[in-house]
Amino acid sequence: MEARSSIESTSSAVSSVSAISAKTGASSRTTASGKYEIRAPAYDPGSLPPLPPKRNKAELDVPRVLLKASYSSPAVPARTELGSNQAVGSGKAQAPQLPARQPSAQDVKPVKAEVPRRSALSFGLNSSTEAAPSLPSNRPEAQAPVTDSPPPVPTASRPDLSALLASKPKPTSTIAPTTSTTPPPEAMTSKSTCLHCRDFSAPDTHAARFPLSSLPSRDPRSLSHQLCTPFPSATDKARVLFTWLHDNISYNVRAFFSGNLQPSSPASTLLTGLAVCEGYAALFTALATHAGLESLVVGGHGKGYGYAPPAPGAALPPFTAGHAWNAVRIDGGVWKLIDCCWGAGTVNGPAEGYQRRFNPGMFTVSNEEFGGRHYPSNPSYFFRGDGRRLGWEEYLLGSEGGEGPRHFGGFTAEEGFSEVTFEPRARTLRIGDGDPSLAPWVRFQFATVCEHWDPLRNGKGPYFVYILIFGEGGEERKVPFRTNGRVWWVDVRPAELGVPGGKVRVAAVNGFDGRDGRGVTGEEFERKLGRVGMGFGFVAEWDLVA
Template sequence: MAEGSIKARIAALNIEQIHGPSPASRPGYSYDQAIVKKKPPPPPPPGRPSAPARQQTVNIPPVQSNAPTSARHQGNQPAPVVQPKRSPALPPRPPPRTTSKVPPSLPPRQPTDPIIRRRESNESIATVSSNISSLSLGSALSNNGEQRFQIRAPPFDPTKLPPLPTRAKEEPKEESSIRKMMASKREVRTPVALPPTLPSRSTAPARPQPKTPDNDRPKRNLPPPPKSALEWGLNKATETPPPIPSSRPSPNAAAEGGAPPPVPLGSRPNLDAIMSSKPKPGDLGQVSAQNTCLVCRDFSAPDHHATQFPRHTVPSADAGWLAQQLCGPFSSPTDKARAIFSWLHHNVEYDTYSFFSGNISPSTPERTITTGLAVCEGYAGLFAAVALKAGLECVVVSGHGKGYGHSPLRPGDPVPAFNCGHAWNAVRIDNGEWKLIDACWGAGNVCGDKYNKHFTASQFTMSNSEFGTSHYPEDNRYFFRNDGRILPWEEYMMDDMGERLQIYSDADTEGIGRLTFKPAMKHIKVDDGSNPNIRIQFSVMCPHWTGERNGKGKAYIMVLSVGGRDGRNPQKIPFNTDGKVWWLDIERRELGCMGQKINVCCVTEFDGRNGRGLTMSAYKQRVGRCGMKWAYVSAWDLV
């Protein structure tokens, strides 16, 4: 310990000697506390640069937009600078008036002449009389007071005027020749008796008439009366008017050559023909029914008119132009709707490619007119567009339709839920009636994967109740049934349970109602012990429908094609008919065997001649011994 401290002490001394400061130098250390320098204050933050002045516009906010919220105004405008109110400055006082301006002196007045000089009037006597009053005569004085006399005319006195000279009597002028002639004619005429003159009053003396210059004047002759039409052209009083010719020629006028030509009788209207063309009193009800019934109504005019505007000749896809051309000639709403219905059949086809490929897209009326292709929605949309442009009331109705792909329910099957996949129209026709029509099904039908273009008029003419058996609207307001019912969905689906019989298009051509067939279902039992016989029956669409007026001519012979007993004796049995209803009673076992079909047929050709107008007796005499052709109307399946 001691040794180490000594060595340290020696080393410290050596260091002091080697590095000792000079005697005159100041020691480099101080026992005073060192003064710590304070840090200078930070520089002040730089001020916000002033925004450059720029032109204010509507779209650019003002420069003062960064003001606080309380200072902002509507539209982010700066607060207006409020200037201190100052009292308005008084106007400076006018300088003091040192000298007053003296107004100019008026010119001296001219001396007034006391004598009022008036210009006498030559037209008024009163003016002359007023200037010569007794006060003014000799009362005029001059300016210097001297009396001045004037010479004036004496006052006017009408009593002192000299009398007027008497007028010379005018000699009557010589009468003209016309007046002389008229006077002579008046002498020749028979004098007319004048009414007696009234007696003069004897009690009162006649008042003397004052003598005036007019009484001394001679009396003037009055002009003669006007000349009549018969007197013109007569030069002498002895002439007489010519005789009036008779209106009819004499009996011997033909011999003289002056007879008029005979009246043509061929141009006279035939009264019998006119009366025969008018309806008889008993036919008034039938004519009225034909006008109101759509089934037997004649639509040849609108159907023919619709063919005059093919789609490729339409100048534009404007539904308004098409409505004007189709519906312009018709005033009846029913005929207008029928013209549109027929035009869609001739010019629009069902888009089977889009339907079977599943690529159906919403269409517009313009697109349907341009392409000529549509599905049910396109038909209904174009019909409504044209009908509205034509002034009709029309709506598009969407709902369920028993069309392509529909399978009737079998007994015991559950009723499916409602689904919407079809569209049709409701249009207001004559008498304000809402009519349901299907322009898509009326234009044709789909067979397999191809479209069959066929005009089905029943989709326009059938009643709303019959229309409702295959169309169910989504909205209950669009049923428009004749009985006013709102049909339940279950009843609609079960209406054709078991499947209705198959009806072909020839039924519509022959005017046969689709709902008039009995039995209504498709299947007929061959062996039914409770009822071995069966009646096959159908009738026309309406009671006043006739083939000559509403169809294509006289009715065909209707026959039932059966297979016979055990299906080995085919034959065609004619129906009984009264022209409105067809019926046939037959044993069930004579229909054929199970699996076969029975058909209602119409004989279209018999023995090489047209079948229309063929009588029943002629058919029974030649049947089986001559050739014939027929067309199918309906069919049943035997079970």
């Protein structure tokens, strides 16, 4: 606020000097008409003073002495004479200096008080630890008006605006906010709102600018402002928090395998940089809440490390809750299920420990597919588009009576493929010779997460060649999948798959003739199979039974 100072004007008080009447010989009388009259005194020449003597000629010849100029009291002397304090008049007395003139209110302009400049930090706009450049020292004061506005925020530390705008949903497809837990059918299907092919490079890059070891404060509120302020989109805010947790929080494998798990809080997780599933979920909700997002910590069962599906015909285990994840409202007001813990890395066992590996599928996967591996304690937290609430048996056995193939990380969600599209849906495959109940062919197939996924725009580059490995021993075969760019498939007769107890696997050819395997075609693979070195990454597998 501008400070204003006012100076009261000093008014000179002019005293009224009464006139003094000189006493004279005048007389007065009152006439018959009542008027007052004054008469002059009688003339007496003897009462006059004598005349001065006349000067002689000698006195008239005396040279004149020039008199110095003098000033009468009302006149204002020149500044040079006031400043030098020189003698005036006869030279015997010096004129004192006049007191300094008191300015009037009209002469004095209001003085603006210096307004303290507010830093970008007080506005929650700081998106980097870099300091703002100082102003030039020779800048004229006249060109630096004092205002209440903050200094400009440095833009070098902000995400690229074009990338940020590209990641925002288009206005034409914006969905009106709703309080319903069931999103509208079109919420996650149009290209402009599809999370699978949305460009998250801006929030992902911004999250990397704030390593936990370099934070000036471990306060969740401050961290949330730093991470989320540049993004107006609720989806981007949630994404930058999801990515930051992957970059900075590690799974506490020592506490997990020793059974010495202690209750945690968002503050303790930020302090140690370690957490298990509930620590990831609690910290996400704390940061999201400070950013103005609606978020829940959801507890329940998860098919994570150590989980084994029920054996065929065996009794189903009772429900147990040992996992935690999140629900957060994103653009359009829909609830989105995410798993920050599984999105950050994998637990491989007591010896191998924890492997930090970013799994964006735990943010982009649909709520329906998410529910295939997460069963909430509160049945209201499925948040499926169709509004269904799965039963415990359906969750354990799968919607088609099977768990589906066993999946390996690295070549499914990361490459734009959905695990729920893998077929056959049953994990075990019958290969009985001559069984008329078996179909003559078994189709193995999988598809991309959405119809508009582009490996160049949304992924890491051209697709790998995907092959089906089946048969045993010297009969093992490697057949490339055929594809139309959306679906990959291979048809095999049951008897050719192998022997009971064997495996059928899907693999990606990630190394080819000493170079990266991206872009290699199926024809090129078949032509050079056995002639050049190749590397494989397993994607999924089925078990063979009689």
